[in-house]
Amino acid sequence: MNERIIGKNLVKVDARAKVTGRALYPDDLYFAEMLYVKVKRAVHPHAILRKLEISRAQQLPGVVKIITAADYPELNNFGLIIKDQPVLVGIGEKMRYLGDALAIVVAESKEAAGQALAQIRVEVEELEVIDDPRRAMEEQAPLLHPDGNILCRHQLNKGELERGLAAADLIIEQEYKTNRVEQLPLQPEAGVCVYDQETGVLKLWVATQWLHDTQADIAQALGIPPERVRIIQPVIGGAFGKREDISVHIHLALAALATRRPVKLTYTREESMITQSKRHPMIIRAKSGATRDGYLTAWQVEIIGDTGAYASSGPAVVHKGLYHCTGPYNVENVRGIAYTVYTNNTYSGAMRGFGATQLAFAYESQIDILAHRLRIDPARFRYQNAYRPGSSTPNGQVLTDSVNVRETIKEAVQMSNWPGGVEL
Amino acid sequence: MKKRGRGIATIMFGFGYGEGFPDHSIAAIEIKEQGPILVKTAAADVGQGVLTVLTQIAAEVLRVAPDRIVLSAGDTALTKNAGSTSATRQTYFTGSAVQKAAEGVLALLYHYGSLALHCNHPELVVKDGRVYRYDRPDHFMSYQELARLAHEKGELLQAEASFFPRTDAPDPETGQGERVYVAYTFMTQIAEVEVDTATGLVEVLRFDTALDLGKALNPQAVEGQIEGGTVMGMGMALMEEQVIKAGITLNPDLTGYLIPTALDCPPFYSRLVENKDAAGPFGAKGIGEPVTIGATPALANAIYAAIGIRFFELPITPDKIIKALRQEQGTNG
Structure with missing residues (x-):
C-alpha cells in the first residue's frame, strides 16, 4: 500500500497555537462577573467531622457564598469505578485523607477566597491514621470504608505452580517495593463553569481524559440528567492518568448553581499533589523458577497495592499489574494474587502503565537475577523465553497477531552494541 | 570512582480496557458545501497528538491534504462517546472509528459522484x-x-462509525480468558549509566529502544512518546517519590519532589519494528503507556551491571546507593 500521509511526520495540528501562546488552557478563560472558588480541605487524614464554623469567614469582604454539605443533603458520592468519594464531608461523616473537601468558598477574588479558608473553624474527632496497607489488612484495623479495607482481590491460576517449581533448577524469591509517583502534568487542575439559567445546563470548561465519563459522574453526583452537564474540552496541559478523576468539576458546578455567576477554580501545585491521584505504590513478592539451561518453569506473585483513601481506578490498576506479572515471557505455570487496599494516603489511581509499570520492575529484575545466576547473557535469556506467535499470557490469552517481542530484543541488542555481542 | 554499566528490559502491555469492559469509540465525518472536512470526535488530546493522527487517517482515506481536515473540539453536546484517553487506546480505537467513518464518506463520494457523472x-x-x-x-x-x-x-455527505472489539472478562478464580486484551505492544530498552561511587549520582548515558508497534502513523510523534515516556521512567527509577507519613505529604512541591529535567536526558536511539501486522488503523498498535514501562527496570539492571548491587525499592536515590556501597565495603573489608 502506498500511503501518502500515514507514516509521515505531519507537524502536530495544535503545535502552532501552543508555541505561540494562543492555545487557551482552562485557567486562561475569563467571563464577566466571574467569581473565584477555593476549597477547604480536611484538617486530619482520618477523623470524624464534628463542627464546621463558617460564620466568620462568611462575613469577610468579597466572600459571596460558602457551601457545605448541609446545603446539598441530596448529593451522591462520585468515583470512576466505585462511587465512594464524597463531594463534601458532612457533620458526623469521615474525612479519609487530607484532600477531602469540607467547604467550598466562592468569592469576588482569589485573595478573598483564600482569606476565608483560613477563617473556617473545624473540629474533628481523630481516628487512627493508617498509612501502611499491611496495617490496613490486619483484622483489628479500623475500617476506612464500611465494606472493609481490602477493596478487591484478584487471582491468577495457570497450569500447575507446584509442578513448575519442582521442575526448576533455580528459584529466585524476592520482595520489591515501588514508589508513590505523581503524574505531574505541568498544568494544575483548573476549570470554569457557567450555569445557563434558561436551559438549566451547566457548561464546564475543564480538562478530562474522558468527556462523557466526567459528564456522567458530575451529573449522577448532582442527581441531574447527563444532558444538563456540558463538558467543553479546553487545551489540556498534560494528563498521564491524573485527569481521569473528578477534581474541580463538581465543586465548580455547585458554586455556579449556588451563585448563578461564572466561577473559576484553579488548584495550587500543593493542592494538586495532595488531592489528586498517584501511581499505586506496590509491594510485590515474586518467586520465579528456571531450568539450568535457562527456561522459565514457574512464576508466583503476591501484590499489595496501596490505593489510598478512595477507589478511583484502583480496582482496575492493581490486577492489571497482576495480569502482566511474567512480562512477555513463556511461563506455563503461574499463580498470583493481588490485593487493592484502602489507606489514609492520597488516593492512587491511573498513571501511565496502569499497574504494568510497577510489575515490570519486579519481573525484569527477577529475569536479570536468574540470567546472571545461570550465567546466561541477560539478552539471550530474554530472547529464548520471549513470546512468539502461539504463546500465551498469564491470562491464558493465546497471541496470534503482531508478536514481535523477539525482534525488539534483537534490534535493541544490535543498535546498542550490547557487550559480548550475543548472537540471537 | 565512576563505574559504567548497561541494563536491558523487555516489556509487554495489553492495551485497551480489555477484560470484557465495553470499550468503543464513535466518530463522524462530514463534508459540507463549504469549508473544510469536519471530523467529529470527543477523543481528548492531552498532548500526545491524537488529533494529529486522526487528521492523518482522515486525510489518507479521503485522499486530501491534511490541511483540508478540521477536528471538532471535544464537546459533549456536539460529539459522541470516544472513550478515554487512557489505556493506550485512542490511536487504535478512535483511529479505527475515524478510518471507518472516512471509508463511509469515501463510499458516499463514489455514490454521488457516479450519479452526477x-x-x-x-x-x-x-x-x-x-x-x-x-x-x-x-x-x-x-x-x-x-x-x-x-x-x-x-441527504448529508456524512458518515458515523464506531469501533467496538470484543474482549472477555477473565474467570474470577483463575484469571483465564480467551481474549482479555485486544492486543499487546512489546518493547526492549537498553540503558547505559555511569554511577559515581563517591556521590551515588547516576548519570544516564544513553537509551536504545526497539518498539514493536505494528506501524508508526507519525514516526516523529512516536519518538516523542518514547523519549517522554522514558524520561518519566527515569524519574520513577532514580528520583521521584511523594513521601506520605501518617497521612501527611512531606514534599508537596517541586522543591521537595524532583523530576528529570532536560539536562538529565541522554541521547535516545530508537528503532520502530513495523510489520503492519496489528488490527489497528494501517496495522498500528498503541504505544502511549508501554514506552514508559521499560526505563525503570532497564536502569535498575544497568546500575547492577555498573556496581554489582541490586536495589529492590524505588526510587534508587543517591543516598540508597551510597548506603549500599558502604555496606558492601563493610562486608568486604
Missing part, C-alpha cells in the same frame, strides 16, 4: 478533493459540490 465506481477517480471520470479529468466535481448534490436530495 453518469458512470459507476470503476470509471471514477476520487482524489485531492475532486471526483471525475478517468476519460474526462477536466470535468470534475469537488467534494463540496457533491455535498450540495446530496443536500438537494435531502
Whole structure:
C-alpha cells in the first residue's frame, strides 16, 4: 500500500497555537462577573467531622457564598469505578485523607477566597491514621470504608505452580517495593463553569481524559440528567492518568448553581499533589523458577497495592499489574494474587502503565537475577523465553497477531552494541 | 570512582480496557458545501497528538491534504462517546472509528459522484478533493459540490462509525480468558549509566529502544512518546517519590519532589519494528503507556551491571546507593 500521509511526520495540528501562546488552557478563560472558588480541605487524614464554623469567614469582604454539605443533603458520592468519594464531608461523616473537601468558598477574588479558608473553624474527632496497607489488612484495623479495607482481590491460576517449581533448577524469591509517583502534568487542575439559567445546563470548561465519563459522574453526583452537564474540552496541559478523576468539576458546578455567576477554580501545585491521584505504590513478592539451561518453569506473585483513601481506578490498576506479572515471557505455570487496599494516603489511581509499570520492575529484575545466576547473557535469556506467535499470557490469552517481542530484543541488542555481542 | 554499566528490559502491555469492559469509540465525518472536512470526535488530546493522527487517517482515506481536515473540539453536546484517553487506546480505537467513518464518506463520494457523472465506481477517480471520470479529468466535481448534490436530495455527505472489539472478562478464580486484551505492544530498552561511587549520582548515558508497534502513523510523534515516556521512567527509577507519613505529604512541591529535567536526558536511539501486522488503523498498535514501562527496570539492571548491587525499592536515590556501597565495603573489608 502506498500511503501518502500515514507514516509521515505531519507537524502536530495544535503545535502552532501552543508555541505561540494562543492555545487557551482552562485557567486562561475569563467571563464577566466571574467569581473565584477555593476549597477547604480536611484538617486530619482520618477523623470524624464534628463542627464546621463558617460564620466568620462568611462575613469577610468579597466572600459571596460558602457551601457545605448541609446545603446539598441530596448529593451522591462520585468515583470512576466505585462511587465512594464524597463531594463534601458532612457533620458526623469521615474525612479519609487530607484532600477531602469540607467547604467550598466562592468569592469576588482569589485573595478573598483564600482569606476565608483560613477563617473556617473545624473540629474533628481523630481516628487512627493508617498509612501502611499491611496495617490496613490486619483484622483489628479500623475500617476506612464500611465494606472493609481490602477493596478487591484478584487471582491468577495457570497450569500447575507446584509442578513448575519442582521442575526448576533455580528459584529466585524476592520482595520489591515501588514508589508513590505523581503524574505531574505541568498544568494544575483548573476549570470554569457557567450555569445557563434558561436551559438549566451547566457548561464546564475543564480538562478530562474522558468527556462523557466526567459528564456522567458530575451529573449522577448532582442527581441531574447527563444532558444538563456540558463538558467543553479546553487545551489540556498534560494528563498521564491524573485527569481521569473528578477534581474541580463538581465543586465548580455547585458554586455556579449556588451563585448563578461564572466561577473559576484553579488548584495550587500543593493542592494538586495532595488531592489528586498517584501511581499505586506496590509491594510485590515474586518467586520465579528456571531450568539450568535457562527456561522459565514457574512464576508466583503476591501484590499489595496501596490505593489510598478512595477507589478511583484502583480496582482496575492493581490486577492489571497482576495480569502482566511474567512480562512477555513463556511461563506455563503461574499463580498470583493481588490485593487493592484502602489507606489514609492520597488516593492512587491511573498513571501511565496502569499497574504494568510497577510489575515490570519486579519481573525484569527477577529475569536479570536468574540470567546472571545461570550465567546466561541477560539478552539471550530474554530472547529464548520471549513470546512468539502461539504463546500465551498469564491470562491464558493465546497471541496470534503482531508478536514481535523477539525482534525488539534483537534490534535493541544490535543498535546498542550490547557487550559480548550475543548472537540471537 | 565512576563505574559504567548497561541494563536491558523487555516489556509487554495489553492495551485497551480489555477484560470484557465495553470499550468503543464513535466518530463522524462530514463534508459540507463549504469549508473544510469536519471530523467529529470527543477523543481528548492531552498532548500526545491524537488529533494529529486522526487528521492523518482522515486525510489518507479521503485522499486530501491534511490541511483540508478540521477536528471538532471535544464537546459533549456536539460529539459522541470516544472513550478515554487512557489505556493506550485512542490511536487504535478512535483511529479505527475515524478510518471507518472516512471509508463511509469515501463510499458516499463514489455514490454521488457516479450519479452526477453518469458512470459507476470503476470509471471514477476520487482524489485531492475532486471526483471525475478517468476519460474526462477536466470535468470534475469537488467534494463540496457533491455535498450540495446530496443536500438537494435531502441527504448529508456524512458518515458515523464506531469501533467496538470484543474482549472477555477473565474467570474470577483463575484469571483465564480467551481474549482479555485486544492486543499487546512489546518493547526492549537498553540503558547505559555511569554511577559515581563517591556521590551515588547516576548519570544516564544513553537509551536504545526497539518498539514493536505494528506501524508508526507519525514516526516523529512516536519518538516523542518514547523519549517522554522514558524520561518519566527515569524519574520513577532514580528520583521521584511523594513521601506520605501518617497521612501527611512531606514534599508537596517541586522543591521537595524532583523530576528529570532536560539536562538529565541522554541521547535516545530508537528503532520502530513495523510489520503492519496489528488490527489497528494501517496495522498500528498503541504505544502511549508501554514506552514508559521499560526505563525503570532497564536502569535498575544497568546500575547492577555498573556496581554489582541490586536495589529492590524505588526510587534508587543517591543516598540508597551510597548506603549500599558502604555496606558492601563493610562486608568486604
